[in-house]
Amino acid sequence: MQYGGGIAPIAGAATMHNFPDQFPRPSGMIVRITVGSNADLLEWSALRTSLWPDGSEAEHQEDVVQLMAEPQPFIGFLARDQRGALVGFAEAALRVDYVNGCETSPVAFLEGLYVVEECRRQGIGRGLVDAVEAWARSMGCAELASDAMLDNTVSHAMHAALKFEETERVVYFRKLLTPMPLLS
Numbered sequence: 001m002q003y004g005g006g007i008a009p010i011a012g013a014a015t016m017h018n019f020p021d022q023f024p025r026p027s028g029m030i031v032r033i034t035v036g037s038n039a040d041l042l043e044w045s046a047l048r049t050s051l052w053p054d055g056s057e058a059e060h061q062e063d064v065v066q067l068m069a070e071p072q073p074f075i076g077f078l079a080r081d082q083r084g085a086l087v088g089f090a091e092a093a094l095r096v097d098y099v100n101g102c103e104t105s106p107v108a109f110l111e112g113l114y115v116v117e118e119c120r121r122q123g124i125g126r127g128l129v130d131a132v133e134a135w136a137r138s139m140g141c142a143e144l145a146s147d148a149m150l151d152n153t154v155s156h157a158m159h160a161a162l163k164f165e166e167t168e169r170v171v172y173f174r175k176l177l178t179p180m181p182l183l184s
Contacts, residue, residue: 029122031087033131036076041065043086044078051114067093073139077131079115079124088115090128092135092144099145101167108136110146113158129162 036044045060052060067074072093079088091111099107110132115124129144136144146164148155156166 029087029119029124030082031079031124031127033077033079033127036064036078036089038065038068040076040078040086044076044089047086047089047114047116048112050116051112067091075132075135077128077135079128081119087119088124088128089113090125090132092132094139094141095145099143100147100170102143102145104142106139106141108132108139108141108144110144113146125158126162 041061041064042057044064045057048060048064049055049057055063064076072095074091074093076089076091078086081087090113093109093111094106095109096106099105099109110129113125113128115128133144144164146159148159150169150171159166
C-alpha cells in the first residue's frame, strides 16, 4: 500500500487504513505532503529544532526515533516544495487518556505544526492539518485536539484560522517533594 506518494508509514501509523496517494494540495504554493520516515530524520529534526529550540537536532532525531518505536500510534506528515526541500511538518499522536476540552476517546492530538517562515500563509499548514485529520478519521477519532502556550498568540490565531475552537485555559503547577527520610 502506498502512503503519501510511496514513503513508508511511521511505525504506529495504522497500515490497514487507506490514505490517499496524494493529500489535498494547499491552495497557495505547490507542495507534496507525505508521511515521514527514517529517511527523513535529518531534515525533519532540523525543522523540529526551529519549532522547539530547547532541544538539539540530535535530541530531536532521537525523539522521533523513540516516538516511532512506541506502541502508541504517532505520525508525522512532511511538506516538500517543488524542489523537494522540506518546508513544513505536522506531528500527531493518538491519545486514549483524558484530553482537555474533548468529549470522546481516542483523540488525535496535534503535537506540533511548523512551516518555514518564508512559506507561511500559503496554505501549507492547512494542508498538513488536512492530512492529520484524514489520519485521525482513519484511526476512529471524532475529535482533533491541540494546545499552545498562553502567550503564543500567533499559534492561537493559526488554530482559529484552521477552525479549532478554544476549549479552556490552564495554568500548570508543581511542588518539589523532599526525599523521604531514611528509616533506621
